[in-house]
Amino acid sequence: MAEGVPARGGLRERKKKATRAALAEAAVRLAAEHGVENVTVDAICAAAGVSTRTFFNYFDSRDEVFVMIGADSGALVCDDVLAAPAGRAPLDVLREALAAELEEVEQQHETWRLHAEVLGSNPQLLARTLGAHMADELLLAEALAERVGAGSPLFTEDRPAHGSPQEQERRRALPLYPRLLAAVGGTAVRIAVEHWCVRQGETPFAEVFRETFEQLAAGLPEPPRPPDA
Amino acid sequence: MAEGVPARGGLRERKKKATRAALAEAAVRLAAEHGVENVTVDAICAAAGVSTRTFFNYFDSRDEVFVMIGADSGALVCDDVLAAPAGRAPLDVLREALAAELEEVEQQHETWRLHAEVLGSNPQLLARTLGAHMADELLLAEALAERVGAGSPLFTEDRPAHGSPQEQERRRALPLYPRLLAAVGGTAVRIAVEHWCVRQGETPFAEVFRETFEQLAAGLPEPPRPPDA
DNA sequence: ACGCAAAAATGCATGGCCTGCAAAAATTGA
DNA sequence: TCAATTTTTGCAGGCCATGCATTTTTGCGT
Numbered sequence A, B: 001m002a003e004g005v006p007a008r009g010g011l012r013e014r015k016k017k018a019t020r021a022a023l024a025e026a027a028v029r030l031a032a033e034h035g036v037e038n039v040t041v042d043a044i045c046a047a048a049g050v051s052t053r054t055f056f057n058y059f060d061s062r063d064e065v066f067v068m069i070g071a072d073s074g075a076l077v078c079d080d081v082l083a084a085p086a087g088r089a090p091l092d093v094l095r096e097a098l099a100a101e102l103e104e105v106e107q108q109h110e111t112w113r114l115h116a117e118v119l120g121s122n123p124q125l126l127a128r129t130l131g132a133h134m135a136d137e138l139l140l141a142e143a144l145a146e147r148v149g150a151g152s153p154l155f156t157e158d159r160p161a162h163g164s165p166q167e168q169e170r171r172r173a174l175p176l177y178p179r180l181l182a183a184v185g186g187t188a189v190r191i192a193v194e195h196w197c198v199r200q201g202e203t204p205f206a207e208v209f210r211e212t213f214e215q216l217a218a219g220l221p222e223p224p225r226p227p228d229a
Numbered sequence C: 001a002c003g004c005a006a007a008a009a010t011g012c013a014t015g016g017c018c019t020g021c022a023a024a025a026a027t028t029g030a
Numbered sequence D: 001t002c003a004a005t006t007t008t009t010g011c012a013g014g015c016c017a018t019g020c021a022t023t024t025t026t027g028c029g030t
Helices: A011-034 A041-048 A052-058 A073-083 A090-120 A123-149 A165-172 A176-198 A205-217 B011-034 B041-048 B052-058 B073-083 B090-106 B109-120 B123-132 B134-149 B165-172 B176-198 B205-217
Strands: none
Touching: A011 A041, A011 A052, A011 A090, A041 A052, A073 A090, A073 A123, A090 A123, A090 A176, A090 A205, A123 A165, A123 A176, A176 A205, A176 B176, A176 B205, A205 B176, B011 B041, B011 B052, B011 B109, B041 B052, B073 B090, B073 B134, B090 B134, B090 B176, B090 B205, B134 B165, B134 B176, B176 B205
């Protein structure tokens, strides 16, 4: 089959992506069939046609193959936050940055639904997901801090290596507001996605998302109409 | 040392408690000394004087021995939410319910500080702790839904067994507002605790907690003063 | 085409985590 | 003391995860 696109990077890079995708796909498929807990790394590798050892060249743990959501989306959100025009409300900036990143969610409905189901019925996996998520959360908190701080170069010098323990410790010491904003924003996204998934997309995701952040911006007041419908 | 209290229950029951405590104590002590990741179950058991197999009669996993905090606090918060006088803003109800629970916990300051230190240096464990509290989030969402719904006995009949998969699935289908409120509330608590721990309690926890929920109630506006102090 | 160097995949050994099962030890109550 | 119940323990086995050495694949200059 002639490649229409040279697919930047050589065959090497493409194969890596393919292998990773094959592993993830096989994992999700087997999980849907036998339940997440009954899917071994060996089974995934057999289905994907690679050795067991290779699996751990792509994922740090068995659970990670089930998470795999928005691997690098966190950095993109941070970029959007930092690139936003000054003077806007931080929550709005965050909302729009997240919205841009979540635009494609609707198309991967099935994937997200499956993941929500899996995570919901599996505390252990949820823990892993949250663990992965929290690194992003701290990154986001830092971006928000830089945006809000406007004049707090407290931490702009002598940065340790990216992702190092010191870096993480430093981020944990960020002011309360950006930490809270980042964490609550991430939580809001999670709830919006879960809510939308459970409802099987009977409402456009964009609307659920909008309503969620409206609630946040309004200070979580009692909802206008009781859900008696 | 003569037991001041007859320790209701026979020697059997006392021994179980003692063993559990010994395991937890040994685990925390070894973790403080060598780092959480370098503490094996075997080492904990050797220090506690029991067999490795026995460990798993007391804890479902290695990590659980490090968590073990506020096991049933979730239910108490739910009770407080349901018992709150009608007419109050849901966010206020939630805040006070959480505050009541956290107040009781703050008396065990030293225990918390030690655990916070351990958890703080170990995101994976923290994530696991959060995962354990995830069930609480859905429970809390349900309590908030009952309180807000005011007249939605949709689910008050034919309840499946508590904690069953159906129960959990049903809770996930709760309306957006209580889900969001429960999740955001839990997140706010987490951020408040983390912030307070990192600052080594230089500010009373109650104040951090108050400020956090003030931010939430105000819709997360840009903070009044940049944290340049 | 060819061959070399870099990168990736693999096999193997090792160690930790966790579970079921059955035997041994301890506790309880009569 | 004796029998019943509960707890502890050893052991086998399976899965997860990592390090190391080896083999295979890919990229690229010649």
